[in-house]
Amino acid sequence: MFEFAKTFFSIIGDSNVNKQQQKKLYFVCGNEAADLDSIIAATVYSYLSQQLIAPNESTTSSLYFPIIQIPRSDLYLRPECSYVFNQCNFSALDISQLLFLDDVSPHLNQLSSKNYDVNLILVDHNKLISPWDEKFNDKIVAILDHHSDEKLYPYLNDKCRQIETVGSATSLVVLHFKNDWEKKISRDDDENSWYAKLAKLLLAPILVDTILLDESKNRVTNKDREATQFLLNVLKIPISTRENFTSKYFEEIQNVKLDVTHFSNIDLLRKDYKEWDLNTYKIGVSSVYWFLEGWINREDDDINKLIDSFKSFSIKMKLDIFIIMMAYNHKDKGFKREFVFLSKDDKDNIFIRDKFTQQLEKKLQLKRKSLTTNVDHIKFYNQEDNSISRKQLFPLVNELIFTTNL
Incomplete structure (x- = not known):
């Protein structure tokens, strides 16, 4: 055909x-x-x-x-x-x-x-x-x-x-x-x-x-x-x-699409990935159909192993900001979203990171997760506003970049 x-x-x-x-x-x-x-x-x-x-x-x-x-x-x-x-x-x-x-x-x-x-x-x-x-x-x-x-x-x-x-x-x-x-x-x-x-x-x-x-x-x-x-x-x-x-x-x-546990960490991050060049910042966003607890469990319950994969991917793609948007169906609570924010690890980025995440937390109703890590430039959240996917995220990020003098 x-x-x-x-x-x-x-x-x-x-x-x-x-x-x-x-x-x-x-x-x-x-x-x-x-x-x-x-x-x-x-x-x-x-x-x-x-x-x-x-x-x-x-x-x-x-x-x-x-x-x-x-x-x-x-x-x-x-x-x-x-x-x-x-x-x-x-x-x-x-x-x-x-x-x-x-x-x-x-x-x-x-x-x-x-x-x-x-x-x-x-x-x-x-x-x-x-x-x-x-x-x-x-x-x-x-x-x-x-x-x-x-x-x-x-x-x-x-x-x-x-x-x-x-x-x-x-x-x-x-x-x-x-x-x-x-x-x-x-x-x-x-x-x-x-x-x-x-x-x-x-x-x-x-x-x-x-x-x-x-x-x-x-x-x-x-x-x-x-x-x-x-x-x-x-x-x-x-x-x-x-x-x-x-x-x-x-x-x-959906059953086929959501069966992702056999993919490597890097494959999961690049499976559904987009980049945005906004102002002087290179921002990468991965959409992953999985939940954070399950992902950490696969890494022998060591969150730092998972973070190492996030950092490795971000460095390879030369990103200033790396966002991972996670979505899954909870057996009791229905459709849920989680959100991971990783910024470049340098002193010049601290102000950017804090100012940017403060605004994102308001826009997406992000609630910080209590997770212990060895990295201070990564944040994990529950995303309370389930209506915002990557498609809706772009105009929000674009507005923040150009209106908050980042």
Whole structure:
């Protein structure tokens, strides 16, 4: 079904310059965390564009490629992604046809030449990241995202710049193609084999990111609901069984996603990681689906072993501030969050650390944990405001950095 890698490498290896100039190449880039939402949004945006949009073009030949912004070898850190693709009847060959960062990055110099008509579409983020930002900042033609708007690329009009605080970026992808997909369904005498496969694939990140469309979690919007209902219609799930179908699918994905105890400490920290360069500070944030007590227990009940891993990762990434946001389901108390703050260990950072954490404690309702450590530049908290995930954290941190003279 997918032939992204096959097509890409045939273009890269073709020396016929005139032939390449006749093609418009669209790279649909997910974000650097490469979670379920980002991977599926980029993949399906590319496939639906090729199926529904490209055939209607009369003068150019457009080709769409999803870019998964991690090395191919790191996909194992996201077992829920492989699980969902398998559940939707995509083969290992299909997954091998996805394009990863290490597939494309060796060819960026070649692609930046005048021989190629390269265009970028950003999904699940709205600021171009490395290594693309070195040569392709003026090549962005569209954005579909649900994070805080960094207000870049003002040359894009509203139609090409869709940034909305929906629960899942995949919902925006679904609604972007909904009308064209419905028209194709109405025209086709026989149902295309990819309809149900893609619909179930798209449904997964929407259910996960909105926590099963749960109103109480303050994540779901009307657009997420609209996208979900459309996909369930495509899947032809009877209304009477939809709740059971979505609940079962969600629980299966969560069980795979939350089984993280076999990963090393460093793998857990880099599994779902993002960086922000704000003012003169480099801030890294890891999202980890585990609880602190269980993590410490795995380290022979020695919290300092765990701290050593945090410090090692922070130093490797050259961070000024390292934040670990932990989330888990408590058997009695339900969904809970924990928060770890680690700053660079130097005297110049003491004032920054204290001033910054004081403000964060108020914003996130952080309650200090009573843990004995041999490090004074790390703090552990219970996060009382469960509604704030990393997506909501960015605008708060951005505001603190620029308004408190850090």
